[in-house]
Each structure stands twice: as C-alpha cells, then as structure tokens.
Amino acid sequence: MKVLVIGSGGREHTIAWRLAESKLVNEVICVPGNGGTAHEAKCRNIDPKENPALANLSLNDAACTIAKSEKVEFAVVGPEDPLAEGIADALWNAGIPAVGPKAKGAALEASKDLSKIFMQKYGVACADSQTFTDKQEALAYVRQKGAPIVIKADGLAAGKGVVVAKTLEEAENAVEELTANLGEAGKKLVIEEYLQGVEISVLAAVSVTEESAANGKACIKAFLPARDHKRLMDGAKGPNTGGMGAVCPLSDVTDETMALFEKNILQPTLKGLISEKMDYRGFIFFGLMLTKEGPKALEYNVRLGDPETQAVLPMMDFDFAELCQSIMNGSLDSFEMKWKTGFQVAPVAVSGGYPHKYAKGKAISFDNSKIENAGAKIFIAGAINDRRAKTPVLITNGGRVLACSAHGSTFDEAWKKAYEAMEGVKFDAMFFRKDIGLPGAAESN
Ligand code: AMP
Ligand code: GLY
Numbered sequence: 011m012k013v014l015v016i017g018s019g020g021r022e023h024t025i026a027w028r029l030a031e032s033k034l035v036n037e038v039i040c041v042p043g044n045g046g047t048a049h050e051a052k053c054r055n056i057d058p059k060e061n062p063a064l065a066n067l068s069l070n071d072a073a074c075t076i077a078k079s080e081k082v083e084f085a086v087v088g089p090e091d092p093l094a095e096g097i098a099d100a101l102w103n104a105g106i107p108a109v110g111p112k113a114k115g116a117a118l119e120a121s122k123d124l125s126k127i128f129m130q131k132y133g134v135a136c137a138d139s140q141t142f143t144d145k146q147e148a149l150a151y152v153r154q155k156g157a158p159i160v161i162k163a164d165g166l167a168a169g170k171g172v173v174v175a176k177t178l179e180e181a182e183n184a185v186e187e188l189t190a191n192l193g194e195a196g197k198k199l200v201i202e203e204y205l206q207g208v209e210i211s212v213l214a215a216v217s218v219t220e221e222s223a224a225n226g227k228a229c230i231k232a233f234l235p236a237r238d239h240k241r242l243m244d245g246a247k248g249p250n251t252g253g254m255g256a257v258c259p260l261s262d263v264t265d266e267t268m269a270l271f272e273k274n275i276l277q278p279t280l281k282g283l284i285s286e287k288m289d290y291r292g293f294i295f296f297g298l299m300l301t302k303e304g305p306k307a308l309e310y311n312v313r314l315g316d317p318e319t320q321a322v323l324p325m326m327d328f329d330f331a332e333l334c335q336s337i338m339n340g341s342l343d344s345f346e347m348k349w350k351t352g353f354q355v356a357p358v359a360v361s362g363g364y365p366h367k368y369a370k371g372k373a374i375s376f377d378n379s380k381i382e383n384a385g386a387k388i389f390i391a392g393a394i395n396d397r398r399a400k401t402p403v404l405i406t407n408g409g410r411v412l413a414c415s416a417h418g419s420t421f422d423e424a425w426k427k428a429y430e431a432m433e434g435v436k437f438d439a440m441f442f443r444k445d446i447g448l449p450g451a452a453e454s455n
Contacts, residue, residue, distance in 0.1 A: 012037045013331065014077050014106075016069075016097065017088025018044045020358075020391030020413050021316035025086055025330075026053050027389070028323045032331035039080050041073055045404040046390025046412070056080075070100040077106040084108065086334060087292070090313050094120040094166065098292070107338045108291070111216075111312050115283070115290040119312040122171075122200045123164045129307055132282035135274040136307040137299075139202040145189050148199050152181045158204040163188045165195025169250060174204065174455070205308070207301040208454040210263060211236050211256075211318045212271060215333060216283065216290050217342035223284040229343040230280040230294070234259040234325055235268065236318040237452055242365065244445040246453050251365045252410055255357035255446030256321040259349075261421060262452075263300070270304040271296075279310075291337050320389045320413040321356040325349050353424040356415035357432060357446040361392070362439025364409035371396075372406045372438040380434030384427040386416040388435070406437055421447060 013035055015026045023046035026038045030052035040047040043055030058064035058072035067075065069092050077085055085101050087093055087110030096113035110116075118125045129136045137160070142148035152159060152175075161184040163171035171192060175181035188196045214232040222228040236258035242248035275296060283290050295311035295318070314322075323330065327348040336345035361368035374393060381388060392408015414431040418424030425447055432442060445451040 011083040014039045014082040014085035016041050018042050019316055020389045021314055021319040022088040023047050023389045024319045024323050028330035032329045034331045044390050045393040045395050048395055070097045074100055074104040090119050093312055109334045110292040111290040115288040116312045118310045120166050121164055122162045123198050125310050128282050132278045134278045134307050137203040137205050139200050142199050148185045157181050160202040160204055162200040163192045163196040164198035167192050167195045205299040205301050207299040208452050210298050211238055211315050212296045213314050214294050215337055216294050217337045218283045218290045222340040227340050227343050228284050233322050234349055235263045236322050238318055239446055239451055244443050245450055249365055253317045254443045256317045257447035258321040258325050258354050275307050317358050317413050320415045321354040324354050324415055352419040353421040354417050355424040355428040355447050356413040357428055357442050358413045359411050359440050359442045361406050361409055362441050368409055370407050374404045374437040377434035381431045384431040386414045386431030389413045
C-alpha cells in the first residue's frame with residue numbers, strides 16, 4: 011500500500027523511514043518531505059508549493075487532494091500546526107484515515123490553559139497553576155507567589171512562550187513581555203508553580219473514538235522513555251533550542267517511576283480523552299518533570315517529539331505501519347509493542363549561529379563508509395537537494411540540520427557509534443553537542 015506523511019523535519023524523515031521498512035508499504039509520499047526523504051528508499055516527495063495545481067490550496071486541501079490522487083491507504087501527520095488547523099478532520103472527512111488527533115484533541119497542545127484545565131479536571135499529576143487574561147491580576151499573583159515561578163503564554167509560540175523566572179523581577183518582565191510580544195498567543199497567561207527535578211519525554215500511541223470508548227477498547231500505550239537535550243551547549247547551558255539530541259531508553263528512569271507515570275498521568279489522560287469525547291487517534295507526547303513527589307506533567311504535545319522520534323522509533327521491534335493501523339481501527343489494545351534491548355543515541359548537528367541567525371545553503375558532505383561502519387542512520391531535518399548541482403548534493407536549509415542515530419547493546423556503545431558517525435558529516439559552521447546522554451547533560455533545575 012501507499013501511505014502519506016505530512017511534514018518536513020527530522021521527525022518526519024524518521025516516520026517515513028520506519029513506514030518504508032514495513033512489508034505492508036510499497037511507497038511513502040512525503041508532503042513536502044525534505045532532502046532526507048528525497049533519497050530514502052520507497053519514499054517520494056511532493057511539495058504542494060512546486061505544483062501549480064496545488065500551490066494555492068491550503069495545506070489541508072492540498073493533503074486531501076494528494077491523498078486521493080495517489081490513492082494512499084492512510085496519512086500520518088507529523089507537526090502540531092496542521093493538526094491544530096484540523097488536517098486530521100479534513101482527511102477523515104475526505105475518506106482518508108489519518109494518524110493524528112482531530113482539532114479538538116490538538117487543542118491540548120495549542121492552548122496551555124486548556125491543557126491545564128484538562129489535567130486538573132482529570133487528576134493528572136502536574137504543577138499547580140492559575141490562568142489570567144488581565145495583566146494587572148497576573149502581576150499581583152506573581153508578586154503574591156514570589157519567585158521562582160513559571161510564566162507561560164497560552165497559545166502556540168514556537169518555543170518562545172515559556173519563561174522560568176528565577177527572580178520576581180524576571181517574572182514581572184515575563185508577564186509584560188509575553189503579553190506585549192506574542193499577540194493572540196499571549197492574550198492569556200498560565201502562571202505555574204516551579205517544579206524541581208530532571209526532565210524526560212514519554213511518547214505514546216493513542217486510540218480513542220466514541221466507539222472504542224463505548225466498547226472499552228479505548229487505549230493509550232506508552233513508548234520507552236526518552237530524553238531531549240534542549241540547551242545549545244554541553245552541560246545543558248546556553249539558549250533553548252528545538253532539541254540538540256535525544257536518547258532512548260533512560261537508565262535513570264526506574265520501573266517504579268514509569269508505574270507512577272502510568273497511574274498518575276497516562277491513565278488519567280486516557281480517562282479525560284474518553285470523557286471529553288475526543289476522536290484522538292494518533293500520538294501524544296508527555297513532557298515530564300521527575301520531582302521528589304514523582305513524575306509531573308509539564309505539557310502535552312499532540313504529536314511525536316523531535317528529536318525524540320529519531321531515538322525512539324529505531325528502538326521499535328515491530329511494524330510501525332501496523333501500529334498506525336491499530337491506532338486507526340481501534341485495535342491498539344491488542345497490539346503488542348516489542349522493543350529492542352540496548353540504547354539509541356541521536357545527537358543533532360545544527361547550523362552555526364542557531365538558534366539565532368544562521369546561514370543556509372551550505373553543502374553537506376557524508377563519509378558513507380564512516381557512517382556505515384558505525385552502523386548509524388542519518389535523519390535529515392533542515393536540508394534539501396541542491397537543484398544547481400549536477401550530482402545529488404544536500405545543502406543546509408534550517409537550523410537543525412540532521413541527527414546521527416545509532417544503536418548499541420550498551421549506552422556507551424550507542425554513544426560511541428553515534429559520535430563516530432557524526433565525524434563522517436561535514437558542513438560549513440557545523441555545530442553539535444558532545445555530551446548527549448552523558449551525566450550532567452540533562453535539563454534539570
Ligand atoms: P513547556 O513548553 O510547558 O514544556 O515548557 C518549556 C520548558 O520550560 C520545559 O521543558 C521546562 O524546562 C520548563 N518548564 C515548564 N514548566 C515548568 C515548571 N512548572 N517548572 C519548572 N520548569 C518548567
Ligand atoms: N523535543 C521537544 C518537542 O518535540 O517538543
């Protein structure tokens with residue numbers, strides 16, 4: 011069968027690669043895809059912007075048009091923005107099954123206020139918080155609570171909507187700045203108790219429909235725990251980024267912690283999705299803080315994490331296309347998720363200057379024997395084919411350029427292989443963290 015993947019990042023390259031590995035799948039259409047999916051076996055990119063018949067359509071309409079003309083069996087939606095815009099609703103309405111929540115479920119990420127109301131209503135372990143629409147009331151609350159305190163803009167703000175304020179002055183400035191600078195996204199502020207601990211990410215498959223809720227088959231299944239490393243520099247220092255590398259699983263996360271997560275976060279979330287009558291067939295991402303009182307939810311994302319996906323999906327010892335089918339047809343409860351033993355480490359190479367100003371269009375060279383010897387897989391994020399070149403060359407086209415993802419039976423082996431592969435990748439002003447997964451590298455406070 012043919013399947014569709016929506017998105018253009020490293021997460022989508024990884025999803026497309028996993029789908030292409032399935033014996034059920036003949037072709038993966040990537041809309042728009044990137045320079046990685048362009049060269050991936052069984053994958054083909056279609057960029058609506060480059061097709062006159064599609065260029066003026068919304069992404070929802072373009073995706074439906076492509077899905078129908080290519081006769082795909084189903085679509086997997088990678089990023090949150092199209093989900094918030096109702097792409098899953100549009101696909102299902104057009105008769106195309108989709109992996110990704112409909113807009114009502116996607117609002118759990120699109121609005122922090124809504125996600126906190128949901129967590130509190132269904133008893134999901136999380137930080138205490140209050141929401142404000144009035145700036146003066148927000149300032150009064152911050153002064154009453156004191157620092158440290160966390161100020162969050164309600165809406166999607168491309169990673170710029172959260173300030174962890176260590177002093178009252180920082181907190182007051184954050185209230186002023188988030189309301190002044192973020193437009194609609196900053197109209198409401200969620201002000202949250204500061205949680206101390208170390209962060210992890212747990213991704214999960216979700217299959218909730220009215221029918222499965224009624225017949226008891228509604229289901230949520232967590233993947234192995236993973237960790238992103240969001241700060242630019244070694245030792246979790248420097249500015250926040252979209253993610254500098256990921257590892258999966260985590261030796262510092264005990265079975266007891268995962269059992270607490272299941273009881274206090276995962277199952278209450280499932281109960282909430284069922285009670286709210288959401289049609290949620292897709293993935294959910296739990297950003298967690300491991301506190302002294304157990305794991306607490308920092309956020310929901312309504313998609314797989316990036317770059318967590320680049321470390322988690324290679325650990326799957328089952329057919330990803332079959333998992334997608336079980337999510338859509340309501341049989342996730344009987345789907346057995348088997349995992350490889352060992353570890354996956356995936357450091358990310360970025361363009362020098364990122365997350366601030368950086369150059370694009372730099373040619374990337376790959377020493378394939380080095381990469382193959384290391385047994386690593388390169389997942390492309392911000393790179394495209396250079397159209398001017400006679401032989402295929404990838405050029406950088408974004409801040410986060412690629413991840414080198416490697417498996418090992420021990421963490422040390424996986425780590426060594428990933429970094430050996432990284433030595434086989436070169437581009438002008440390339441930068442990467444050298445400590446992904448090592449002690450002291452995790453985000454903590
Ligand atoms: P969020 O988008 O809500 O996940 O927040 C972004 C980052 O801010 C998280 O990854 C944490 O590092 C930090 N953060 C968010 N909420 C809290 C909190 N209540 N306490 C401490 N740090 C937080
Ligand atoms: N790695 C964090 C995210 O995908 O939001």
